[in-house]
Amino acid sequence: xxxxxxxxxxxxxxxxxxxxxxxxxxxxxxxxxxxxxxxxxxxxxxxxxxxxxxxxxxxxxxxxxxxxxxxxxxxxxxxxxxxxxxxxxxxxxxxxxxxxxxxxxxxxxxxxxxxxxxxxxxxxxxxxxxxxxxxxxxxxxxxxxxxxxxxxxxxxxxxxxxxxxxxxxxxxxxxxxxxxxxxxxxxxxxxxxxxxxxxxxxxxxxxxxxxxxxxxxxxxxxxxxxxxxx
Amino acid sequence: xxxxxxxxxxxxxxxxxxxxxxxxxxxxxxxxxxxxxxxxxxxxxxxxxxxxxxxxxxxxxxxxxxxxxxxxxxxxxxxxxxxxxxxxxxxxxxxxxxxxxxxxxxxxxxxxxxxxxxxxxxxxxxxxxxxxxxxxxxxxxxxxxxxxxxxxxxxxxxxxxxxxxxxxxxxxxxxxxxxxxxxxxxxxxxxxxxxxxxxxxxxxxxxxxxxxxxxxxxxxxxxxxxxxxx
DNA sequence: ACCTTGTACGGTACAGCGTACGGTACGCTT
DNA sequence: AAGCGTACCGTACGCTGTACCGTACAAGGT
Numbered sequence: 001x002x003x004x005x006x007x008x009x010x011x012x013x014x015x016x017x018x019x020x021x022x023x024x025x026x027x028x029x030x031x032x033x034x035x036x037x038x039x040x041x042x043x044x045x046x047x048x049x050x051x052x053x054x055x056x057x058x059x060x061x062x063x064x065x066x067x068x069x070x071x072x073x074x075x076x077x078x079x080x081x082x083x084x085x086x087x088x089x090x091x092x093x094x095x096x097x098x099x100x101x102x103x104x105x106x107x108x109x110x111x112x113x114x115x116x117x118x119x120x121x122x123x124x125x126x127x128x129x130x131x132x133x134x135x136x137x138x139x140x141x142x143x144x145x146x147x148x149x150x151x152x153x154x155x156x157x158x159x160x161x162x163x164x165x166x167x168x169x170x171x172x173x174x175x176x177x178x179x180x181x182x183x184x185x186x187x188x189x190x191x192x193x194x195x196x197x198x199x200x201x202x203x204x205x206x207x208x209x210x211x212x213x214x215x216x217x218x219x220x221x222x223x224x225x226x227x228x229x230x
Numbered sequence: 231x232x233x234x235x236x237x238x239x240x241x242x243x244x245x246x247x248x249x250x251x252x253x254x255x256x257x258x259x260x261x262x263x264x265x266x267x268x269x270x271x272x273x274x275x276x277x278x279x280x281x282x283x284x285x286x287x288x289x290x291x292x293x294x295x296x297x298x299x300x301x302x303x304x305x306x307x308x309x310x311x312x313x314x315x316x317x318x319x320x321x322x323x324x325x326x327x328x329x330x331x332x333x334x335x336x337x338x339x340x341x342x343x344x345x346x347x348x349x350x351x352x353x354x355x356x357x358x359x360x361x362x363x364x365x366x367x368x369x370x371x372x373x374x375x376x377x378x379x380x381x382x383x384x385x386x387x388x389x390x391x392x393x394x395x396x397x398x399x400x401x402x403x404x405x406x407x408x409x410x411x412x413x414x415x416x417x418x419x420x421x422x423x424x425x426x427x428x429x430x431x432x433x434x435x436x437x438x439x440x441x442x443x444x445x446x447x448x449x450x451x452x453x454x455x456x457x458x459x460x
Numbered sequence: 461a462c463c464t465t466g467t468a469c470g471g472t473a474c475a476g477c478g479t480a481c482g483g484t485a486c487g488c489t490t
Numbered sequence: 491a492a493g494c495g496t497a498c499c500g501t502a503c504g505c506t507g508t509a510c511c512g513t514a515c516a517a518g519g520t
Contacts, residue, residue, distance in 0.1 A: 005469075005470075005513095005514075005515085006468085006469065006470090007515095008467095008468065008469080008514090008515055008516070009468080009516090010468095010469090011468080011469085033505085033506065033507085034506085034507065034508080035505090035506080035507090043469075043470090044469070044470050044471080045470095045507090045508085046469075046470070046471085046508075046509095047468075047469050047470075049507095049508070049509095050467085050468065050469075054507080054508080055506095055507065055508090101335060102332060102335045102336055104381070104385065105331060105332045105335070105381055105384055105385065106332055106384075115406075115407050115410060116407075118407075118410055119407045119408075119409050119410050122409035122410060122413060123409050126409055132412050132413060132416050133416060135409075135413065136413050136416055136417070136428065137428050137431055137432070139413070140379070140382060140428050140432060141375070141428075141431075141432040141435060143378065143382060144374070144375050144377075144378030144379040144381070144382055144432060145371070145374050145375055145378055146378065147374075147377070147378040147381050147382070148373065148374030148375055148376065148377040148378025148379070148381070149370070149374040149378070151334070151335055151374070151377050151378070151381070152370060152373060152374055152377070154335055154336075155334065155335065176345075177345050177346075177348075177349045178349075179349050179352035179353050179356055179365075180345060180348055180349050180352060182362050183352060183362060183365065183366050183369070186362050186363060186366055187366070198366065198367050198370050198371075201367050201371075201443075201446075202367070202370060202371040202374060202439075205371060205435075205436070205438075205439030205440075205442070206435070206436075206439070208435075208439065209432075209435030209436070209438065209439065210435075212435070213431075216431075235484090235485075235486085235498070235499075236497090236498065236499090237486095238485090238486055238487070238496095238497065238498075239486095239487090239497080240497095240498090241497080241498080263476085263477065263478085264477080264478065264479080265476080265477075265478090273498075273499090274498070274499050274500080275478090275479085275499095276479075276480095276498075276499065276500085277497070277498050277499075279478095279479070279480095280496085280497060280498075284478080284479080285477095285478065285479090
């Protein structure tokens with residue numbers, strides 16, 4: 001009855017990770033338990049531990065798996081378009097796997113795909129003439145924006161908009177918060193458009209700021225030319 | 231033996247929340263269990279549920295408790311200095327309670343202190359002549375930056391720098407990632423300074439961008455004057 | 461064809477989690 | 491002094507991750 005026995009070579013580490021990713025996407029991060037994963041894979045819980053040392057390393061590997069989906073910058077374009085595209089890809093990625101951001105925070109023993117993705121961004125900047133210091137500031141600013149934006153979106157998603165039933169239930173009276181109320185009205189009018197355009201606007205501002213870093217943190221050994229920054 | 235019985239009026243909701251905050255600060259978010267909290271308070275676990283409906287609402291209340299620590303903007307200054315100060319305060323706050331950011335993501339039924347804090351920021355912008363739309367974009371950009379920056383800092387903290395033992399253990403060879411290596415070298419040279427200045431630089435860039443929003447999203451009913459934006 | 465052996469998977473069990481349910485004794489009101 | 495509401499306690503259930511050990515299959519040597 002139930003399972004006589006799994007057919008010996010049903011499992012691989014890749015299949016375990018695939019199952020974990022699918023389960024997290026389908027039912028959320030809380031539903032990703034070893035037992036549920038095993039059930040999805042048609043296997044008993046402890047079988048998983050022959051391919052993954054612990055749930056912690058499974059989650060670390062899952063983060064890296066997500067980064068592996070991130071397309072690398074296209075070498076043809078200028079740095080500005082390359083970074084803009086990567087930022088949009090990252091935002092899409094975090095939207096596609098809404099649970100990923102919460103993993104990024106705590107868990108962060110970067111895996112190979114994570115390092116490749118970071119290396120690629122820094123490489124775009126350095127090849128375009130930005131100094132090490134300018135690149136570091138640029139990277140920090142850009143990713144802060146992208147992550148922060150994704151965080152805000154997920155907060156709005158789980159919380160609902162500020163005048164949602166969740167807040168009324170909590171006894172909030174929006175009349176005490178007129179500024180929030182008028183802002184909420186703006187978003188309820190056309191959420192998708194306003195939010196998407198807000199991302200592009202913020203992104204543009206961030207890229208403008210990054211362009212300015214080239215002059216503020218010049219490479220001591222290799223002056224930046226106009227052609228570099230373009 | 232053990233506890234004969236706790237002295238009847240030892241507990242209040244405030245004491246529960248104080249204990250939870252102290253426990254999270256001391257031992258981290260994972261250590262914040264109902265049982266551990268009860269032990270800290272000298273009480274049996276189930277006693278806590280007379281003041282808090284569930285652990286979920288306890289965590290929601292904890293987030294609001296953190297926001298209550300955030301100083302409100304000082305009305306005397308200009309909008310730029312007020313927002314800069316609030317951003318620094320927020321960064322300090324998230325550094326003081328390193329666990330808070332991970333709660334912000336998932337859990338977000340905003341409490342009263344959270345709403346007050348958000349209202350105050352929007353009010354600064356609106357009083358300085360920014361339109362509703364400009365204020366919304368400004369708020370989104372500013373908080374995205376602050377949260378994103380805090381997220382990066384906590385990632386670096388838990389991960390260690392890219393050439394830490396944790397990564398070497400994972401079999402990473404930094405020689406395959408020269409851009410990351412040179413950036414890591416920059417940070418290992420003088421972490422605190424570089425990182426703190428990176429925050430100020432990013433913050434300045436973000437505030438510059440926000441200043442530009444006044445022109446790009448003018449208030450249709452109330453044109454912005456030079457004195458407003460200052 | 462048989463036997464041996466390494467290993468991929470299974471069973472059982474334990475400690476710790478959140479919390480439902482019901483019991484008990486304290487301190488206030490009368 | 492009596493009674494009562496409520497603040498705290500005991501017990502227990504279903505869930506989690508995972509340690510430890512058992513088992514049966516696939517492959518290789520003979």
